Amino acid sequence: MRKFARRWVLRGIDLRVDAGEIVALTGRNGSGKTTLLRICATLLRPTRGSGSVLGLDLVSDAAAIRHHVGLLGHAAGVYDDLTAGENLAFGLRMQGQHPDASRITSALERVGLETEAGERARGFSAGMRRRLALARLLLRPPRLLLLDEPFASFDAEGVQLVNTFATDVARAGGAVLLTTHDMSRGRGVFDRRLHISGGRVAEGALDADDRDLIEMLELP
Amino acid sequence: MNTPDPNVGNLRAPRWLTPFGLFALLFFIGAQLTAFFISPPERDMGNLQKIIYVHLPGAWLMGVAYLVVMVASIGYLWKRRERQDLVAASAAEVGLVLNGLTLALGSLWARPTWGVWWTWDPRLTTTAILFVIFAGYFALRSFVDDDDRRARWSAVVGILGFINFIIVYMSVRWWRTLHQVQSSPETLDSPYVLGVRLNAIAFLFLMIFFIAYRYHIARIERATQSLEEERALTGGAVHV
Amino acid sequence: MSAGHEWSRVSAMVWKDLTAEWRAKASFHAVVFLAGLILMLFGFALGPDQDALAEAGAGIIWLTLLFSGVLTFNRCYERELEDGAFEALLLYPGDRRSLFLGKLLSNLAFLLMVELLILPAAALLYGLPILESVLPLAVVLGLGTLGFVTLGTFYAAMASRLRAREVLLPLLLFPMLIPLLLASVEATGALLEGDAMGRAAGWIRLLVVFDAVFVTASFLAFEYVIEE
Numbered sequence: 001m002r003k004f005a006r007r008w009v010l011r012g013i014d015l016r017v018d019a020g021e022i023v024a025l026t027g028r029n030g031s032g033k034t035t036l037l038r039i040c041a042t043l044l045r046p047t048r049g050s051g052s053v054l055g056l057d058l059v060s061d062a063a064a065i066r067h068h069v070g071l072l073g074h075a076a077g078v079y080d081d082l083t084a085g086e087n088l089a090f091g092l093r094m095q096g097q098h099p100d101a102s103r104i105t106s107a108l109e110r111v112g113l114e115t116e117a118g119e120r121a122r123g124f125s126a127g128m129r130r131r132l133a134l135a136r137l138l139l140r141p142p143r144l145l146l147l148d149e150p151f152a153s154f155d156a157e158g159v160q161l162v163n164t165f166a167t168d169v170a171r172a173g174g175a176v177l178l179t180t181h182d183m184s185r186g187r188g189v190f191d192r193r194l195h196i197s198g199g200r201v202a203e204g205a206l207d208a209d210d211r212d213l214i215e216m217l218e219l220p
Numbered sequence: 221m222n223t224p225d226p227n228v229g230n231l232r233a234p235r236w237l238t239p240f241g242l243f244a245l246l247f248f249i250g251a252q253l254t255a256f257f258i259s260p261p262e263r264d265m266g267n268l269q270k271i272i273y274v275h276l277p278g279a280w281l282m283g284v285a286y287l288v289v290m291v292a293s294i295g296y297l298w299k300r301r302e303r304q305d306l307v308a309a310s311a312a313e314v315g316l317v318l319n320g321l322t323l324a325l326g327s328l329w330a331r332p333t334w335g336v337w338w339t340w341d342p343r344l345t346t347t348a349i350l351f352v353i354f355a356g357y358f359a360l361r362s363f364v365d366d367d368d369r370r371a372r373w374s375a376v377v378g379i380l381g382f383i384n385f386i387i388v389y390m391s392v393r394w395w396r397t398l399h400q401v402q403s404s405p406e407t408l409d410s411p412y413v414l415g416v417r418l419n420a421i422a423f424l425f426l427m428i429f430f431i432a433y434r435y436h437i438a439r440i441e442r443a444t445q446s447l448e449e450e451r452a453l454t455g456g457a458v459h460v
Numbered sequence: 461m462s463a464g465h466e467w468s469r470v471s472a473m474v475w476k477d478l479t480a481e482w483r484a485k486a487s488f489h490a491v492v493f494l495a496g497l498i499l500m501l502f503g504f505a506l507g508p509d510q511d512a513l514a515e516a517g518a519g520i521i522w523l524t525l526l527f528s529g530v531l532t533f534n535r536c537y538e539r540e541l542e543d544g545a546f547e548a549l550l551l552y553p554g555d556r557r558s559l560f561l562g563k564l565l566s567n568l569a570f571l572l573m574v575e576l577l578i579l580p581a582a583a584l585l586y587g588l589p590i591l592e593s594v595l596p597l598a599v600v601l602g603l604g605t606l607g608f609v610t611l612g613t614f615y616a617a618m619a620s621r622l623r624a625r626e627v628l629l630p631l632l633l634f635p636m637l638i639p640l641l642l643a644s645v646e647a648t649g650a651l652l653e654g655d656a657m658g659r660a661a662g663w664i665r666l667l668v669v670f671d672a673v674f675v676t677a678s679f680l681a682f683e684y685v686i687e688e
Contacts, residue, residue, distance in 0.1 A: 043550055043688050047368065067553040075544020081480035093472035094552040096465030120483075129543070136548075297684055352635040359631055363622045369688075373618050376681045377632060383677060384636055391639040391666055395646065398659065 017144075022166050022176040027196035033179035034074070036196065037146045040177065041071040054144060070142030072150055076129035080122040084113055084132055087121060091136040107135040111161055126153040134161060145169045147178035231443055233436050241433070244425035251422035255415030268332055269412070275325040276416050277423040278318050279347065283385075285315030285427055286350070290382040293375035305371035306442065308378060310434035312357055314427055319351045342393035349388050353381040466558045473562020478569060480539060487535055488570070495528035495578045499585055510587060517588045518649035522604070522641055524578065529571050529608060530633065533616035534625050536563055541620065550686070560613065560682045568609045575601055593651045596660060600651065603667040604644035607674060611636050614678040617685050636674075643667045 017023045027033050038044045040053055042062040051058045056065045078087055088107060089099035108114045111131040121129065130153055137145070150162045166176045170191075255273040292308035295301070326344045327337050338344070357377050364370035481487055502520045507513050513520075540546040549559055579601070583590045590597055612633055619629040647663035 038688070041551060043547060045368070045687070063553070063555075066551060069551075071547075071551055073544060073547060075547070077545040077548035078543055079476065079480060079539070079545060080543070081483040082476065086479075090472055090476050091548075091552075093468050093475075094549070094554070096462075096468050096554060133548075349635050349638055352631075356628075356632045356635065359624075359628060360618070360622075363624055363628065372684045372687070376684055377618075380636065380674075380677055380681065383673065384639070387639045387666075387670060387673065391642045394662075394666075395642050398646070 017175045017177050019173050019175055020170050021191045022170050022178070024190040024193045025177060025179045025196055026181060026193060027179070028181060031196045033181075033196055034148050037071065037073075037148050037177065037179060040144070041069050041146055042066055043071075068143040069146065070137045070140070070144070071146040071148070072130070072133055072137055073148045074152070076126075076133040078121045078124070078129045078132050081120060083116075083118050083120050084108060084124075084135075085117040087132060088136055088139060092139055095140055097140075103139060107138045110138055111135045112157065127155060127158055130154060131158060131161065134165065138165065141169055141172065141174070143169075143174040145174060145176045145178075147176065149180060150178055151180060231440055234432070237429070237432055237436065240425075241429045244422070244429045247425055248419075248422040251415075251418040255419055259412050259415050268329065271325055271329050272412070273415055273419045275322060275329065277420040278325065279322045279343070280420055281423040281427045282315050282318035282322055282347075282350075284424070285311050285318060285431065286354070286378075286382055286385070288431065289315060289354075289378045293378045296371050296375045300368070300371075302367070302371070302442065303439075305367075305375070306438040307431070307435055308371075308375060309361065310431050310438055312354055312374075312378065313434055314430045316351070316354050316358070318427070319347060319354065322347050323351060340392070340396060342389055342396055345392045346385070346389040350381070350385060353384070354378075357381065466555055469552070469554050469558040470562045470565065473559060474566045474569070477536060477539075477563065477566035481566075481570065487532065488573070491528050491531055491570075491574055492577055494531070495524050495574060496581055498524045498527055499578065499582055503585060513586045514588060517582065517586045518645045518652060520586065521579065521582050521648065522645050524582070525571070525575065525605075526608065526634070526637065526641065529574065530612065530630055532567055532570055533612040533633075534620045534629055536567055536613070537616055537620035547688075550688070556686050557679055557682050559686065560617070560679065564609055564613045567613050568605060571605050571609055572602075575605065588652050590652070593655070596651050596655075596664075597648065600644060600647045600660070600664060600667070603664065603671055604640060607640045607667065607671045608637060610671070610675050610678050614682065614685070617682070639666065640670055643670065 025033050025036070035044065039046060039051065039058065042053075042058060042065050045059060052061075053065050054068055058065070079090070082090065085104055085108070088104045092099045092104070105114065105117065108117050111134050113128065113131055113135065116124070116128070121132065124132070145166060147162065147166065151159050154162065166178065169176055252273060256270060259270070288311035289308050292304045292311060296304040296308060323344070326341075326347065330339050330341075330344075331337055357374055360377055361370055361374050364373060499520065502516075502524065503513060506516055506520070537546070540549060550556065579590060579597075582588060612629075615632045615636075616625075616629055619625045619632060622628055643663040643666040647660040647667070650657075650659040650663070
C-alpha cells in the first residue's frame with residue numbers, strides 16, 4: 001500500500017508478472033500506474049505492507065533489486081550540457097562499468113541517434129531525449145523492464161524500438177511491465193493486460209479488437 | 221515503511237493524563253512558593269534572583285525535551301513507526317516553547333543586571349542558536365507534504381541539530397574567554413540550590429505532561445486525516 | 461558493489477558536475493561576481509577607516525564566502541531535478557552515498573576555485589597580509605570550506621526539493637555553521653595578525669573536530685534523506 005502526500009494511492013496490490021511475459025497495465029491518469037512502477041523500481045517504499053521483486057524484498061533488498069531492474073519513466077533524465085555519447089558514458093560509469101566507446105556507439109545506432117553522438121543534449125527534442133534514455137537502458141538490459149507510458153512522445157519508429165526492446169527482454173527470460181492509457185499503440189506486444197482503478201489491480205477484459213492481434217498465453 | 225499506530229481506533233486520552241496534569245500544576249505552584257519563601261534576596265541581584273527558579277529549570281528541561289526529540293528521531297529512522305515521529309514533533313514543540321521562555325527570561329535578567337538586553341554569554345547564545353535550529357525544524361515540516369518524508373527529514377535535522385548543541389556551546393564559550401569577557405557565575409550558592417532543584421523536578425513533570433498531551437492531539441489530528449482520505453476515496457461508509 | 465566500482469561512480473559524478481558547470485559557466489561567474497560585490501558592500505558598510513576594515517577582514521571574508529557560496533548547493537541538485545535525472549541517479553545500482561560524495565567533491569572544487577579568486581581580492585581591498593602566512597591560511601580555508609560544503613550539500617539534498625528552497629536552505633544551514641564560522645574567523649584573524657600567541661592552532665583543532673563529526677554524520681544520514 002502506498003500513501004502519497006495525503007492520499008492513499010495504491011491499496012492492496014496483488015500483482016504477478018512471470019518470466020518471459022509482457023504485461024500492460026492500463027488505467028486512467030492518476031490511477032496509480034506510475035506509483036506502482038516506481039515502487040517496483042525501489043524508488044518509493046510502500047507505506048504499509050510488503051512486496052518483493054524477483055524474490056527480493058522491496059525494503060531490505062532494495063539495493064540488490066536495482067541491479068536487475070530498469071525503468072524508463074516520464075522524464076528522460078538526460079543532461080543538457082553533455083553530449084549524447086557522454087550521457088551514455090556517464091550512465092555506464094554510474095553502473096561501475098567502463099565507458100566502452102563501441103558499446104556506446106552501437107547503443108546509439110540502435111535508437112537512431114548515432115549522428116548525434118557528439119551533440120549536446122540541450123538541442124534534442126523530447127522524442128530524442130527518450131530515445132537516449134532508452135539507449136541508456138539498452139546498455140544494461142534488465143531482467144525486469146518497467147516502462148511508464150513508453151509510447152508517449154514517440155513517433156512510429158520510437159514505438160517500434162520500444163516493442164523490439166520489450167520483446168528482446170522477454171525472450172531473454174526477463175519480464176516487462178508497461179503502463180499505458182492508450183491500448184492502440186504497440187499492438188501485438190502484450191501477453192496480458194491488467195487494469196488499475198481505485199487503487200486496485202484487476203485482470204482487464206480484452207476488447208474484441210485486441211483479441212485478434214494479441215497472443216493469448218496460458219497463465220500459470 | 222511508515223506503520224501507522226495500530227491503536228488508531230482508540231483515541232481516548234490515557235487515563236493518567238488529566239490527573240497527572242493537575243498534579244504537575246500543583247507541584248509547580250508548590251515548588252515556586254517554596255523557593256520564594258525559603259530563599260533570601262541575593263546580595264547583588266536582590267529579588268531578581270528569583271527568576272532563576274523558572275529560568276534555570278526551563279533551560280535544563282529544554283535540553284531534556286530536545287534530547288527526547290533526538291531519541292524519538294533515531295527511533296523513527298530505525299523502526300519507521302509513525303508514533304515516534306509524532307513524539308519527536310511534540311517534544312520539539314514543547315522544547316521550542318521552553319527555549320523561547322529561556323531566552324526571554326535570560327534577556328529580562330540581563331537588563332537589570334548588566335544594563336543590556338542581550339549579552340553574548342555562551343549559554344544565552346547557544347540557546348538562541350538552538351531556537352533557530354528548531355524553528356527551522358518546524359519550517360521544514362511545514363513544507364513537506366508526504367508523511368514519511370517529513371518524518372525522515374525532520375528526524376535527521378533534529379538529530380544533527382542536537383549534535384551541534386555541544387559543539388556550539390564549546391565554541392562560543394571559548395570565543396568569549398579568548399576575548400576576555402566576563403561570564404555569569406556558573407555555580408549556585410547553597411540557599412538557592414534546593415529551590416532550583418525542586419523547580420527542576422516540577423518542570424520535568426510539566427514537560428512530560430505537555431509532551432504527552434501534545435502527542436495525544438497529534439494522534440487525533442493524524443487519525444482525522446486518515447478518515448477524511450478514506451471517505452474521499454471510498455465516497456461513503458468508513459470502517460474504523 | 462566493490463569499492464572500485466563505487467569510486468568509479470564518485471568520479472563519474474564529479475566529472476559530470478564539473479564538466480556541465482564548465483560548459484555552462486553561468487554559475488561560476490555569477491558566484492564570483494556576487495562574492496566580489498559582497499566584499500565591496502562590506503567595505504561600504506563598515507568603512508572607510510582602513511584599520512577598522514583590516515581588523516574585520518577575517519569576518520568579512522568568511523561571511524562573503526558563506527553568502528555567495530550558499531547559492532551553489534541548491535544549484536547542484538537543480539540540474540538533476542530539471543529533467544528527472546535525479547531518479548535515474550537513484551536507480552543506478554550501487555551505494556547512494558557515492559552520490560553524496562561526488563556532489564560534495566565537485567562543490568568543494570567549485571568553492572575552492574571561487575576562493576582562489578576572492579581571497580586575493582579581499583587582501584587587496586582591505587590590506588590583508590595573506591602572503592605572510594599562506595600555508596596555514598590555506599589549511600584554515602580548506603577545513604572551513606570542507607565543513608561548509610559538507611553541510612551545504614547535505615541540507616540542499618532536502619531543501620532543493622521543496623518549494624521555499626531559497627529561504628529554507630540558509631535557515632537550516634546557517635545555524636549549523638556557527639561553530640565553523642567562529643573557528644574559521646578566529647583562526648584566520650589570528651593568522652593575519654601574525655598569530656604571536658599561537659591561537660590559531662586551537663581553532664584549527666575545533667575545525668577538525670567539527671568536520672570529522674559532520675562529515676561522518678552526513679554520510680550516515682544521507683540514505684534517509686535521498687530517498688523519494
